[in-house]
Amino acid sequence: MAYTVVWYDRQGIIDxxxxxxxxxxxAxxxxxxxxxxxxxxxxxVEVRKDSGAVVFSHAEN
Structure with a gap:
């Protein structure tokens, strides 16, 4: 199963x-x-499964 790390800035997804x-x-x-x-x-930042379910997230202001 693949896991995708999704990076966000204030405008949306950047990577x-x-x-x-x-x-x-x-990690x-x-x-x-x-x-x-x-x-x-x-x-x-979020870590998502192939299904789209979020398994980890972290945010700071």
């Missing part, structure tokens, strides 16, 4: 990255959030 494992996708989202926030203006 999507696909991983094979949920644990890897979550990527957590470890890259601060960097993406500073570099790209990211305000939230």
């Amino acid at each position: 999507k990255v696909t991983f094979d494992a949920e644990k890897t996708a979550k 990527h989202a957590v470890s890259m959030f601060a960097t993406r926030k500073g570099d790209d203006g990211v305000v939230s």
Whole structure:
């Protein structure tokens, strides 16, 4: 099953990255959030299953 990390800025989706494992996708989202926030203006991130169900999310103002 694939898991997609979806990055959002204030305008909407700015990037999507696909991983094979949920644990890897979550680790990527957590470890890259601060960097993406500073570099790209990211305000939230989600990890979604193929079905579209959100399995992890994080947001900051």
